[in-house]
Amino acid sequence: MPLDPAFTGRSYPPSQPYDVSREKIREFADAIGATSPAYRDAEAAKALGHRDVIAPPTFAIVVSMKTNETVMFDPELELDYSRVVHGDQSFTHHRPITAGDRLVCVAHIDAITSRMGNDMVTVRTEIGTVDGEPVTTAKSMLVVRGQDA
Amino acid sequence: MTVEVGTELPALSVRLRRDDLVRYAGASLDFNPIHWNEKTAKDVGLPDVIAHGMLTMAVASRIVAEWIGDPGAIVEYGCRFGRPVVVPNDDEGALVEVTAKVTKDLGDGTVKVNINAAFDGKSVLTGAFARVRVG
Numbered sequence: 001m002p003l004d005p006a007f008t009g010r011s012y013p014p015s016q017p018y019d020v021s022r023e024k025i026r027e028f029a030d031a032i033g034a035t036s037p038a039y040r041d042a043e044a045a046k047a048l049g050h051r052d053v054i055a056p057p058t059f060a061i062v063v064s065m066k067t068n069e070t071v072m073f074d075p076e077l078e079l080d081y082s083r084v085v086h087g088d089q090s091f092t093h094h095r096p097i098t099a100g101d102r103l104v105c106v107a108h109i110d111a112i113t114s115r116m117g118n119d120m121v122t123v124r125t126e127i128g129t130v131d132g133e134p135v136t137t138a139k140s141m142l143v144v145r146g147q148d149a
Numbered sequence: 150m151t152v153e154v155g156t157e158l159p160a161l162s163v164r165l166r167r168d169d170l171v172r173y174a175g176a177s178l179d180f181n182p183i184h185w186n187e188k189t190a191k192d193v194g195l196p197d198v199i200a201h202g203m204l205t206m207a208v209a210s211r212i213v214a215e216w217i218g219d220p221g222a223i224v225e226y227g228c229r230f231g232r233p234v235v236v237p238n239d240d241e242g243a244l245v246e247v248t249a250k251v252t253k254d255l256g257d258g259t260v261k262v263n264i265n266a267a268f269d270g271k272s273v274l275t276g277a278f279a280r281v282r283v284g
Contacts, residue, residue, distance in 0.1 A: 024176075031176035032207040033163060036220050048219045056214070057226045057279075058207040062177055086202050088276075090227025096220070139227075 003119040003144065005112045007077055012107040015067045017130050020101040024062070025055045032056060042099075054096035060136045061089070063097065064125040067105035068140060071123050079121070079144055087120065087141040094134045102130045110139070117146030152260050152283045158216045158249040163208045165200050165234060166242030173204045187238065199233035205245060205273055206230075209266040212247045213279045224259060228277035234268045243268055249279075258284030 022042070029039035037044035038054050045053045072081055097103070104127070111122040120143055127136040170184050179201055182189040190198045206228055214220035236243045246267045253261040264277040 028176045031169075031173045032204065032211065033169075034207075034211050034214060034220075036214050036218075038220055048221060050221055054221050056207060056220060057210045057223045058203060061203050065178055086230055088227065088229035089203065089206060090225065092225045093221075093223065141229075 002114050002146075003077065003079065003112050003121065005114075007109050008112050010109045012067065012070055012074075015070075015105040017102045017104055018063045018066075020055065020063070020097055020099055020103060022053050022099040025053055025059065025099055028059050028062065029056055032058075045098075050096060050098060052099040054098050057091055057093065058089075059097055060091050060093075060127055060138045063103050063127055063136075064105050064107075064138050067107045067125055068123060071107050071109065071121075072142070079119075079142075083145045085143045085145060087143040088139075089141070090139045092137040094136065097127075097135055101135065103127050103135060104130055119144040119146070152251055152254075154251050154254055154260070156251040158212050158251075158262065161212045161215070161247040163211075163245045163247065164242050165204070165208070165236055165245060166240070167198065167236060167238055169242070170198065170200055170204065170236060173201055173207075177201065177203060179203065195233065195235070197235050197237055200236055200243065202230040202233075205234050205266060206277070208245060209247050209264050209274060209277060210279070212249045212264060213262055213281060216249075217281055217283070222282040223279050224282055225280035226278075228264070229275040230273075231275035232268070232271055232273045234273055245273070252278075255280065258282055 106126045108124045110124045113120045125138045128134045249264040252263045262279045266274045
């Protein structure tokens with residue numbers, strides 16, 4: 001059954017705050033083989049003008065994961081998780097995610113479209129500090145493969 | 150820093166093996182078994198375990214971060230996931246070859262960099278690009 005396009009525009013309540021730590025950033029940088037000192041050494045990051053070590057450009061996916069799951073498992077949306085494929089992803093950084101940040105995510109369904117039996121759901125997650133400073137806008141397009149696809 | 154349109158970034162080759170996928174699963178908290186369990190991967194019709202699309206995307210971002218020096222200069226980064234990177238259970242793993250080129254001066258102190266990530270001779274990320282602050 002195709003997803004109901006009427007869910008376009010739906011917004012979800014803010015997530016629990018996510019505390020960004022130097023250790024988690026280092027662990028993520030190690031996992032992607034990234035060597036930049038700005039991910040590991042607070043002094044090197046400060047020399048580049050940052051408050052503390054910064055996170056790699058795709059680290060926001062870790063911060064927003066719980067929020068994206070809230071959308072994927074939204075019972076009203078009736079999205080078949082076993083048929084979901086990650087179609088595309090983008091991040092716009094208003095500033096880099098930085099160790100010491102307390103971040104809150106708010107997810108919005110920007111679009112639901114259908115093409116050739118597949119549903120496409122675009123989820124926009126606005127990531128900002130608990131004080132309301134915008135940090136990153138993450139957009140994920142999820143493809144829900146149709147039964148015949 | 151003055152950056153000419155047409156500048157090619159130093160190429161990057163990254164080998165992804167099964168242990169890299171397990172490490173990324175742990176770091177990213179994405180424990181979908183298609184990224185570490187051969188049986189699950191084959192049950193859903195994949196040839197073998199595949200890398201997380203987000204791992205390929207993260208690895209490809211390194212070409213820009215290593216070139217520009219300050220990864221905080223990457224103000225935008227996006228791609229579509231075109232093809233999976235299949236990672237066999239051997240010492241070779243999968244070789245991902247990343248190239249990138251400055252394609253446009255956006256006129257606001259940022260440039261557009263187009264990124265290509267290839268595996269097995271085919272592009273795995275489609276339309277991958279970064280907007281990078283150079284001014």
